[in-house]
Amino acid sequence: DTGVSQDPRHKITKRGQNVTFRCDPISEHNRLYWYRQTLGQGPEFLTYFQNEAQLEKSRLLSDRFSAERPKGSFSTLEIQRTEQGDSAMYLCASSSMLGRSTGELFFGEGSRLTVL
Amino acid sequence: QQQVKQSPQSLIVQKGGISIINCAYENTAFDYFPWYQQFPGKGPALLIAIRPDVSEKKEGRFTISFNKSAKQFSLHIMDSQPGDSATYFCAATPYSGGGADGLTFGKGTHLIIQP
Numbered sequence: 001d002t003g004v005s006q007d008p009r010h011k012i013t014k015r016g017q018n019v020t021f022r023c024d025p026i027s028e029h030n031r032l033y034w035y036r037q038t039l040g041q042g043p044e045f046l047t048y049f050q051n052e053a054q055l056e057k058s059r060l061l062s063d064r065f066s067a068e069r070p071k072g073s074f075s076t077l078e079i080q081r082t083e084q085g086d087s088a089m090y091l092c093a094s095s096s097m098l099g100r101s102t103g104e105l106f107f108g109e110g111s112r113l114t115v116l
Numbered sequence: 117q118q119q120v121k122q123s124p125q126s127l128i129v130q131k132g133g134i135s136i137i138n139c140a141y142e143n144t145a146f147d148y149f150p151w152y153q154q155f156p157g158k159g160p161a162l163l164i165a166i167r168p169d170v171s172e173k174k175e176g177r178f179t180i181s182f183n184k185s186a187k188q189f190s191l192h193i194m195d196s197q198p199g200d201s202a203t204y205f206c207a208a209t210p211y212s213g214g215g216a217d218g219l220t221f222g223k224g225t226h227l228i229i230q231p
């Protein structure tokens with residue numbers, strides 16, 4: 001399967017611990033997005049990369065959150081000093097950039113974080 | 117302020133009926149309106165999308181109707197089937213301008229098709 005893959009699928013951690021999620025996008029896609037989804041809500045945009053450059057960050061992305069995409073391939077999302085409010089599904093998506101238009105977003109199955 | 121309002125929050129339709137989900141937006145810079153379908157435990161998947169230069173787009177049993185002046189768009193599922201039971205999200209983005217914005221999603225509609 002050559003879809004977007006995310007790891008781990010589930011993570012349970014204690015408050016104050018650091019966690020890191022990994023996303024492997026579809027190989028030919030140069031855009032990569034991170035979204036957060038809480039129960040009963042739609043996905044909320046966090047940040048996105050075009051190749052290795054992080055082009056935009058949402059106000060939702062506090063200083064405890066950091067995302068990287070070294071070499072424009074896989075991406076990591078790290079949450080430091082986790083809080084219970086960070087409990088959510090973290091979704092990664094990728095797309096190709098066609099001229100000035102962004103193609104369809106392909107989502108992974110998400111990484112569910114539970115902070116105790 | 118980027119915002120997309122979706123209704124209803126939940127919807128129960130009999131098999132073979134028409135499911136209708138509505139969305140409204142405020143940002144006139146939005147010019148790409150996709151609908152995503154999400155099954156439990158899965159990520160959202162693109163179902164159908166429309167640009168504001170057309171008022172309707174149909175793909176199989178799924179139709180988007182778009183009203184630019186009212187800043188509203190809706191998803192119609194004809195001949196609804198139990199396999200259509202899922203959560204549906206409308207979304208919007210300023211797409212064609214090369215903007216850096218990610219998709220803004222509605223809060224979702226939990227659709228149940230009763231056999």
